[in-house]
Amino acid sequence: MTTAHVTCPLCEATCGLEVTLDENQQVTRVQGDDQDVFSKGYICPKGASLGALHHDPDRLTAPLLKRDGEFVEVSWQEAYDEIARRLPPIIEEHGRDAVAVYAGNPGVHNIALTLYGRVLYKALGTKNFYSATSVDQMPKHYSSGTMFGDPLAIPVPDLDRTQHLLVLGANPLVSNGSLMTAPDIRGRLRGIRDRGGKIVVVDPRRTRTAAFADEHHPIRPGTDAFLLFALVNVLFEEDRVTPGRLAEHLDGLDDVRELARSFTPEAVAPRTGIAAGEIRRMARELADAENAVVYGRIGTTTQAFGTIASWLVDVLNVLTGNLDEPGGAMFPLAACQPTGNRRPFKVGRWHSRVRGYPEVVGELPVATLADEIESPGEGQVRALITVSGNPCLSTPNAGRLTQALGNLDFMISVDVYLNETSRQADVVLPGPSPLERPHFDLAFYQLSVRNVANWTPATLPSALPQEWETMLRLTGIVAGQGPEADVAALDDFVAADVARRAGLEVTHDRTGPARLVDLMLRAGPYDVTLADLEAAPHGMDFGPLKPRIPEVLCTASGRIELAPEPVVKDVPRLRDELAKPVDDGLVLIGRRHLSSNNSWMHNLAPLVRGGNRCTVQVHPADAARLGLTDGGLAAVTSRAGKLEAPVEITDEIRQGVISIPHGWGHDVDGARTRVARANPGVNSNLVADETLLDVPSGTSVLNGIPVEVAPA
Ligand code: SF4
Numbered sequence: 021m022t023t024a025h026v027t028c029p030l031c032e033a034t035c036g037l038e039v040t041l042d043e044n045q046q047v048t049r050v051q052g053d054d055q056d057v058f059s060k061g062y063i064c065p066k067g068a069s070l071g072a073l074h075h076d077p078d079r080l081t082a083p084l085l086k087r088d089g090e091f092v093e094v095s096w097q098e099a100y101d102e103i104a105r106r107l108p109p110i111i112e113e114h115g116r117d118a119v120a121v122y123a124g125n126p127g128v129h130n131i132a133l134t135l136y137g138r139v140l141y142k143a144l145g146t147k148n149f150y151s152a153t154s155v156d157q158m159p160k161h162y163s164s165g166t167m168f169g170d171p172l173a174i175p176v177p178d179l180d181r182t183q184h185l186l187v188l189g190a191n192p193l194v195s196n197g198s199l200m201t202a203p204d205i206r207g208r209l210r211g212i213r214d215r216g217g218k219i220v221v222v223d224p225r226r227t228r229t230a231a232f233a234d235e236h237h238p239i240r241p242g243t244d245a246f247l248l249f250a251l252v253n254v255l256f257e258e259d260r261v262t263p264g265r266l267a268e269h270l271d272g273l274d275d276v277r278e279l280a281r282s283f284t285p286e287a288v289a290p291r292t293g294i295a296a297g298e299i300r301r302m303a304r305e306l307a308d309a310e311n312a313v314v315y316g317r318i319g320t321t322t323q324a325f326g327t328i329a330s331w332l333v334d335v336l337n338v339l340t341g342n343l344d345e346p347g348g349a350m351f352p353l354a355a356c357q358p359t360g361n362r363r364p365f366k367v368g369r370w371h372s373r374v375r376g377y378p379e380v381v382g383e384l385p386v387a388t389l390a391d392e393i394e395s396p397g398e399g400q401v402r403a404l405i406t407v408s409g410n411p412c413l414s415t416p417n418a419g420r421l422t423q424a425l426g427n428l429d430f431m432i433s434v435d436v437y438l439n440e441t442s443r444q445a446d447v448v449l450p451g452p453s454p455l456e457r458p459h460f461d462l463a464f465y466q467l468s469v470r471n472v473a474n475w476t477p478a479t480l481p482s483a484l485p486q487e488w489e490t491m492l493r494l495t496g497i498v499a500g501q502g503p504e505a506d507v508a509a510l511d512d513f514v515a516a517d518v519a520r521r522a523g524l525e526v527t528h529d530r531t532g533p534a535r536l537v538d539l540m541l542r543a544g545p546y547d548v549t550l551a552d553l554e555a556a557p558h559g560m561d562f563g564p565l566k567p568r569i570p571e572v573l574c575t576a577s578g579r580i581e582l583a584p585e586p587v588v589k590d591v592p593r594l595r596d597e598l599a600k601p602v603d604d605g606l607v608l609i610g611r612r613h614l615s616s617n618n619s620w621m622h623n624l625a626p627l628v629r630g631g632n633r634c635t636v637q638v639h640p641a642d643a644a645r646l647g648l649t650d651g652g653l654a655a656v657t658s659r660a661g662k663l664e665a666p667v668e669i670t671d672e673i674r675q676g677v678i679s680i681p682h683g684w685g686h687d688v689d690g691a692r693t694r695v696a697r698a699n700p701g702v703n704s705n706l707v708a709d710e711t712l713l714d715v716p717s718g719t720s721v722l723n724g725i726p727v728e729v730a731p732a
Pocket of ligand 1: 030063
């Protein structure tokens with residue numbers, strides 16, 4: 021028996037796990053690591069399934085090449101030869117923008133793909149870069165970019181010291197935290213209670229978090245921006261604006277006062293479904309609390325006014341004097357800080373060819389990827405590289421995108437499974453299991469409610485190449501070096517660049533992500549090296565979050581832009597919406613399950629047991645009106661498409677709203693995920709409308725999709 025201590029890479033919580041293996045290298049037990057400095061023994065069902073993932077017989081063990089419509093296993097050399105034969109001619113004939121990239125959400129949990137994916141994307145030089153960010157959190161990057169000058173400077177709730185937590189559109193008891201790295205959320209929320217604090221949840225559904233909270237407001241989906249503006253309005257009207265020490269770092273306070281003027285509690289109450297008196301009370305309690313934090317997540321970002329809502333969350337944190345203060349919303353200081361010159365945030369450096377959407381953080385909205393593939397003309401997308409992504413399940417109007425992929429001249433997928441998307445590729449390049457690669461949560465320590473770091477070496481050797489090598493092989497091909505590119509030389513080149521940006525000498529005692537992480541640690545704020553982290557298998561704790569303003573600011577003015585022009589110019593659209601008659605038609609929202617993370621891990625039997633989760637939750641009054649019966653089939657129709665799923669009548673959901681989980685729909689031919697196929701669920705993105713977007717950020721509306729529902 022051997023025991024390994026690893027950081028779980030399966031969600032944002034970064035739990036430390038203890039993995040036990042027998043003499044045949046079989047995982048016999050996975051449990052929480054009691055000594056982990058951050059998670060202190062916490063584990064959820066996903067983490068407990070790490071062994072099942074490692075031993076999953078459906079995981080790919082060799083590259084696949086499609087020949088005459090059928091996949092065959094080939095050597096790595098054959099796979100790269102095929103790519104070198106087919107990809108460069110497309111670039112030569114049609115230009116670099118003819119190759120699109122879709123980077124999926126698991127890549128952010130994978131240090132090789134995080135660090136070396138960007139090397140490939142830069143070498144490719146395409147403007148057609150898409151990722152899961154535009155179906156998730158882009159509005160938050162946009163608001164942070166415009167307010168603080170850095171799209172990655174996202175303040176997180178100081179959960180362990182706050183006395184008042186106002187949550188909008190988030191269900192951390194089930195998601196385990198998002199844009200907020202915080203293992204054992206239940207323990208931390210309980211801590212707020214034990215300190216005499218208060219938790220208020222605003223959500224159309226009585227989620228697990230809402231049920232746990234002291235107060236729940238079932239808001240109409242997509243109206244958070246109205247509520248948040250009304251809270252701002254009350255703070256100004258009642259002279260409760262107290263930015264404290266931030267006052268000397270702020271621009272735009274008077275502009276915000278003016279912008280909020282028309283969004284009175286009385287004006288927004290019919291929209292939000294929350295009474296004006298309740299909104300006033302919420303604002304007063306927020307202002308009067310010893311400290312407080314407003315936290316908004318997926319329900320506030322994947323909606324038509326996601327950027328305004330994301331901005332107003334931090335406006336409220338500023339106005340109540342809770343930004344950058346203990347117990348409020350604070351900026352983590354990760355051990356690995358991004359290296360290089362920080363430049364003020366810019367958007368719209370290029371636009372999508374067909375629908376003219378502006379680039380944000382180097383990306384175009386994935387909602388328009390199908391347009392770019394389908395529409396002929398110069399710049400048409402003819403090839404696609406997907407990296408750890410399943411956009412055929414996770415992006416809007418998934419049915420259209422699935423069809424569009426059939427028009428490509430060439431497609432490569434880097435993926436551990438043959439899933440609903442990678443089945444359409446010409447070449448599939450697999451990677452090692454999480455236990456066969458080193459791990460470091462580069463992205464999530466930047467969002468952590470405590471400053472911590474933990475390095476996980478690979479527990480087991482891998483028969484497959486590490487994904488950083490795969491990324492460099494692909495880089496060599498798109499850079500014109502062919503399939504025999506010298507990976508070691510490319511890696512030295514990447515490391516030299518990181519070292520130069522960090523103002524350090526490049527080192528040669530390590531390779532791959534280990535060397536890059538070591539360089540970034542050396543350039544970081546805590547005087548630690550990778551060797552220090554290697555000597556601390558339960559992680560290193562650098563303490564609670566500390567104030568970082570003004571050092572964290574990267575705006576051109578060097579100040580907090582409380583009323584940033586790119587966001588402010590979207591406010592008239594919100595005002596116009598307020599002037600329209602209230603639309604009380606049925607809308608669809610998503611929902612999350614503790615045993616699932618988007619479309620991941622549905623091929624693991626322990627995580628999908630318990631029957632079909634893809635029910636259409638509907639309020640009893642709506643069910644009666646629509647003639648729906650519990651357990652009967654409902655047909656859900658939108659502009660984009662139609663699906664059928666069993667009805668679950670529950671008063672957990674607000675009237676006028678239905679809910680279906682996202683990330684499912686495994687009932688397609690050609691994928692090799694037998695457990696998922698036997699538990700397919702339905703693909704809610706078949707009815708998600710790719711034409712509905714948050715205008716500034718191009719993020720898809722996945723919460724608040726207008727639908728019609730009838731018995732099937
Ligand atoms: S909460 Fe997240 S990080 Fe922790 S064990 Fe579960 S999946 Fe892993």
